[in-house]
Amino acid sequence: xxxxxxxxxxxxxxxxxxxxxxxxxxxxxxxxxxxxxxxxxxxxxxxxxxxxxxxxxxxxxxxxxxxxxxxxxxxxxxxxxxxxxxxxxxxxxxxxxxxxxxxxxxxxxxxxxxxxxxxxxxxxxxxxxxxxxxxxxxxxxxxxxxxxxxxxxxxxxxxxxxxxxxxxxxxxxxxxxxxxxxxxxxxxxxxxxxxxxxxxxxxxxxxxxxxxxxxxxxxxxxxxxxxxxxxxxxxxxxxxxxxxxxxxxxxxxxxxxxxxxxxxxxxxxxxxxxxxxxxxxxxxxxxxxxxxxxxxxxxxxxxxxxxxxxxxxxxxxxxxxxxxxxxxxxxxxxxxxxxxxxx
Numbered sequence: 001x002x003x004x005x006x007x008x009x010x011x012x013x014x015x016x017x018x019x020x021x022x023x024x025x026x027x028x029x030x031x032x033x034x035x036x037x038x039x040x041x042x043x044x045x046x047x048x049x050x051x052x053x054x055x056x057x058x059x060x061x062x063x064x065x066x067x068x069x070x071x072x073x074x075x076x077x078x079x080x081x082x083x084x085x086x087x088x089x090x091x092x093x094x095x096x097x098x099x100x101x102x103x104x105x106x107x108x109x110x111x112x113x114x115x116x117x118x119x120x121x122x123x124x125x126x127x128x129x130x131x132x133x134x135x136x137x138x139x140x141x142x143x144x145x146x147x148x149x150x151x152x153x154x155x156x157x158x159x160x161x162x163x164x165x166x167x168x169x170x171x172x173x174x175x176x177x178x179x180x181x182x183x184x185x186x187x188x189x190x191x192x193x194x195x196x197x198x199x200x201x202x203x204x205x206x207x208x209x210x211x212x213x214x215x216x217x218x219x220x221x222x223x224x225x226x227x228x229x230x231x232x233x234x235x236x237x238x239x240x241x242x243x244x245x246x247x248x249x250x251x252x253x254x255x256x257x258x259x260x261x262x263x264x265x266x267x268x269x270x271x272x273x274x275x276x277x278x279x280x281x282x283x284x285x286x287x288x289x290x291x292x293x294x295x296x297x298x299x300x301x302x303x304x305x306x307x308x309x310x311x312x313x314x315x316x317x318x319x320x321x322x323x324x325x326x327x328x329x330x331x332x333x334x335x336x337x338x339x340x341x342x343x
Contacts, residue, residue, distance in 0.1 A: 018054070018057050018058070018059045018060070019059065019060045019061075019062050020052075020059050020060070020061045020062070020144040020145060020148045021062060021063070021064050021148070022061065022062070022063050022064070022070070022148045022151050022152060023148065023149070023152060024070055024071065024073075024074040024152055024155075025152075026152055026153065026156045027078050027156075028074065028075060028078050028079070028156050028159045028160055029078040029079060030078075030079050030083075030160075030163045031163075032083070032163060032164075033079070033081040033082065033083045034083040034084075034085055034087075034163055035079065035082070035083050035084075035085050035086065035087040036082040036083050036084055036085065036086065037082075037086045037087070038072055038075040038076065038079070038086075038087045038088075038089070039068075039072060039086075039087075039088050039089070040067060040068040040071050040072055040088070040089045040090075040091060041068075041088060041089070041090050041091070041174075041177065042066075042067055042068055042091045043090060043091060043092055043177070043178060044091050044092065044093055044094060045093070046093075046095065049061045049062060049063075049094050049095065049096050049151075050095055050096030050097055050098075051096070051098075051144075052096065052098050052105075052107055052143045052144040052147065053098060053100065053105065054141075054142075054143070054144060059144040061096050061144055061147060061148050061151075067091055067094075071089060071155065075087075075159070085117055085118075086117065086118040086119075087115060087116075087117060087118075087126075087162065088115065088116045088117075088118050088123060089113060089114075089115055089155075089158075089159070090113060090114045090115070090116065090177060090180075091113050092112040092113055092114065093110055093111065093112040093113075094109075094110070094111050094112075094113075094151065095109070095110045095111075096108065096109050096110075096147050097110075098143070104136060104137045104138045105136075105137045105143065106134050106135070106136050106137070107134065107135045107136075107137075107143035107144075107146070107147050108132065108133070108134050109131075109132070109133045109134075109135075109147050109150055109151065110131075110132050111129060111130075111131050111132075111133075111150075111151060111154050111155075112128070112129065112130045112131075113128065113129055113154075113155065113158055114126075114127065114128035114129075114180070115127045115128070115158060115159065115162040115165075116172075116177075116180075117167045119171060121171035122171030122172050122173050122174070123171065123172045123173075123174065123177060123180075124167045124168050124169070124170065124171055124172075125167070125168040125170070125172070125180060125184055125329060126162045126165050126167050126168070127158060127161055127162040127165045127330060128158070128327075128329060128330055129154055129155075129157065129158045130327070130334075131154060132337075133147075133150050133154075135147060135150075166203060166205040166206075168184065168205065170183075170184060170187055172184075181329065184328075184329060185328060185329075187209075188208050188209065188210075188328055189209065189210040190207065190208050190209070190210045190268070190328075191208075191263070191267065191268070191328065193210065195248070196210075196245045196248060196250055197210060197211075197212050197245060198212070198217075198218075198245050198246065198247075198248075199212030199213060199214075199216050199217070199218070199229075199244065199245060200212060200213050200216050200218070200229040200236075200238070200241040200243075200244040201213070201241060201242050201243045201244060201245075202241055202242060203242045203331065204242050204243075204326075204330060204331020204332075205331070206242070207242055207243045207331070208328045208329075208331070212244075212245070213229070213231075213241075215231040215232075216229040216230065216231045216236075217229070217230055217231075218230075218238075218244060218246045219235070220246075226238050226244065226246055226251070226258070229241065229244070238253065238258065239253055241253055242331060243261065244258075252270050252326070254270075254272060254276055254277055255276065255277065255278075255279050256276050256279050257276075259271065259272055259276070261326070266325070267325060267326070267328060268325070268326045268328065269323045269324060269325045269326060270323075270324055270326065271321040271322065271323055271324075272321055272322065272324050273321050273322065274322075274339060277324070277333065322336060322339060323336070324336070324339070
């Protein structure tokens with residue numbers, strides 16, 4: 001009788017514990033065949049990813065074998081041709097949790113990972129992802145599948161973006177990889193300098209390392225709105241750059257124009273609205289000089305907007321802006337929770 005009870009108990013545990021295997025089948029091919037080798041360093045403090053409850057059964061989200069082997073196999077499956085460089089993926093955190101409400105639940109994924117190019121003098125930072133994603137069971141009953149898929153998509157985006165990213169010139173030893181963020185942050189002159197270098201910055205790396213494109217100056221229209229960067233006869237729309245500094249004031253290019261960049265003890269940030277970072281196809285934009293002109297955060301620029309389109313300026317003023325930080329290592333937006341949602 002005891003044996004039968006023990007068997008039933010084990011059977012109940014077996015059926016109550018299920019797994020959702022992370023499907024690493026999305027293409028991550030590097031069309032330029034940059035890398036000859038790839039490896040994974042797993043520095044996650046917790047090797048367990050987490051679980052989601054489904055019909056009273058606990059569903060564990062797992063890699064098929066272990067992340068180092070599975071992600072490496074994934075890379076080599078889609079990158080059979082070999083380049084010259086070594087790419088390293090640093091896994092910092094992958095955690096799934098669930099907030100169970102009365103009639104629904106919310107699954108949460110926290111994922112942080114970085115890529116480095118390995119050279120003789122150490123690991124050179126390339127890219128990273130640091131994201132928090134939530135999914136409600138009111139939108140899908142299959143939370144475990146959705147969250148597992150999100151892991152795949154996030155890692156795929158990180159790797160594919162890394163193929164074309166600028167590699168940092170500062171090398172870090174393997175022993176210091178866990179502290180790479182503070183080490184690199186300490187080297188960023190843009191966070192320390194009181195005087196900013198005038199000009200345009202082609203990408204986030206050049207901006208945060210304080211290296212504008214040599215020889216370019218800012219051109220403005222009759223309203224005082226910056227429209228182009230000029231170097232002799234070479235003129236480029238201001239929208240083609242990541243950021244620029246004009247008359248000592250730094251600006252970040254956004255989809256509908258540009259906004260002023262501010263600095264505090266925590267780093268750099270902009271004050272912006274969701275409609276400006278993620279404009280809908282039918283949203284009102286101000287066209288200047290063949291490009292999208294400035295919905296800009298300074299008093300002077302707002303005056304320029306009034307001169308161009310009073311209705312657009314009035315609409316922008318009516319919508320409260322939100323502080324959005326800029327990731328100094330990637331240039332990406334760090335969106336606050338519930339960004340753009342009405343309170």
